Amino acid sequence: MEFQFATAGRIVFGEGCRHQAGAVATLIEGPVMVICGGNQHRADFLLHDLRERGRSITLFQVAGEPTIRQIQAAVQRARHGNVAVVTAVGGGSVIDAAKAVAALLRNEGPVEDYLEVIGRGRPLANPGLPVVAVPTTAGTGSEVTRNAVLSAPEQKIKVSLRHPTLLPWTAIVDPELTYDLPPELTAATGLDALTQLLEPFLSLRANPLTDAVCREGLPRAARALPAAVRNGRDALARRDMALASLMGGLALANAGLGAVHGLAAPIGGRFPAPHGAVCARLLPEVLAVNLRALRERGSDPGLSDRFAEAGRLLTGRAGATADEAVTWVRDLVEQLKPHPLSRYGVTPADFPGLVEKARASSSMQANPVSLTTDEMQEILSLAL
Numbered sequence: 001m002e003f004q005f006a007t008a009g010r011i012v013f014g015e016g017c018r019h020q021a022g023a024v025a026t027l028i029e030g031p032v033m034v035i036c037g038g039n040q041h042r043a044d045f046l047l048h049d050l051r052e053r054g055r056s057i058t059l060f061q062v063a064g065e066p067t068i069r070q071i072q073a074a075v076q077r078a079r080h081g082n083v084a085v086v087t088a089v090g091g092g093s094v095i096d097a098a099k100a101v102a103a104l105l106r107n108e109g110p111v112e113d114y115l116e117v118i119g120r121g122r123p124l125a126n127p128g129l130p131v132v133a134v135p136t137t138a139g140t141g142s143e144v145t146r147n148a149v150l151s152a153p154e155q156k157i158k159v160s161l162r163h164p165t166l167l168p169w170t171a172i173v174d175p176e177l178t179y180d181l182p183p184e185l186t187a188a189t190g191l192d193a194l195t196q197l198l199e200p201f202l203s204l205r206a207n208p209l210t211d212a213v214c215r216e217g218l219p220r221a222a223r224a225l226p227a228a229v230r231n232g233r234d235a236l237a238r239r240d241m242a243l244a245s246l247m248g249g250l251a252l253a254n255a256g257l258g259a260v261h262g263l264a265a266p267i268g269g270r271f272p273a274p275h276g277a278v279c280a281r282l283l284p285e286v287l288a289v290n291l292r293a294l295r296e297r298g299s300d301p302g303l304s305d306r307f308a309e310a311g312r313l314l315t316g317r318a319g320a321t322a323d324e325a326v327t328w329v330r331d332l333v334e335q336l337k338p339h340p341l342s343r344y345g346v347t348p349a350d351f352p353g354l355v356e357k358a359r360a361s362s363s364m365q366a367n368p369v370s371l372t373t374d375e376m377q378e379i380l381s382l383a384l
Helices: 018-024 039-052 068-080 092-104 184-202 208-230 235-255 261-272 275-297 303-316 323-335 348-361 373-383
Strands: 010-013 032-034 058-062 085-090 131-135 146-150 159-160 169-175
Touching: 010 018, 010 235, 018 039, 018 131, 018 169, 032 039, 032 068, 032 092, 032 275, 039 058, 039 085, 058 068, 058 303, 068 092, 068 146, 085 092, 092 146, 092 159, 146 261, 159 261, 169 235, 169 275, 184 208, 184 235, 184 261, 184 275, 184 303, 184 323, 208 235, 208 303, 235 348, 261 275, 261 348, 261 373, 275 303, 275 373, 303 323, 348 373
Parallel strands: 010 169, 032 058, 032 085, 085 131, 131 169
Antiparallel strands: 146 159
């Protein structure tokens, strides 16, 4: 057995811990870059603290998923401000933007030099600036992952900047920042968190440490997600979902993902479809097709046992089966009602191109069984 496990330099978790972000950022001497989403006021707690501490601030807003052009603009602004540390207050897109900017400030050349698929795929030669990541959603786990997903609108694809040095210096996870998320966003991000616990648990690259994280996270997500959607002020549910998201990030960063994310990436790159909602629609179909394929031609019987264990973790029933895992997930998705893929403009004519791009993705390499083109198109058809 051989594996590696890497994560953020430090993780701080708990209600109210967001107020430590300013103190942590100012441990580094010099100006601070604050990257936030479209609503700047969500970062007011940090901006106010940094001003009280007399620090120069360079502010940059990322509304939606960061594009290559936005990252280039943010890097230029950070260089002009002589930035020494990058902070992020927002969802996964904001944190990914911060990780990319911090990395490129210490590595010469255009963004494309370091991107997968459409770029040169060069490894980062130098560690980036320190990143303090403060998530405001419970879904991506980006505060503890080693990649930054960027949108390339011209090529209609999402691509990753990926390197171990992209792991944030400090992750500060405060469940209170998620209390005001609307039910639809809570459901979409929460189903993404659930996916990011299930896929690493079933991954070909799973290891004892990621297994432990997933076994702790899956029951939390299973009981907390419906409760958080019903009542955003349910403190226990919000805490469990923030933990589940964090654990999903820990797991995926070290065990990989699977066909859900393999297919979601090209869909998100080509259509205006939120990542969490796409993953939600794909998840039950991928689970069902994966399980069938494993039974028909799987070489490792232990993988089928994993599905049964997932059923036990999700349902809380000692005798749950692999099929019950699929049924439980399907019932949850039907309850939370994420939009079908057709809502975003996906049609059967798009399937061949989406499958071709998905097959080349790094996520697909960790899927528990190699899926055929027909099986991948079947998944898309069922999610349509």
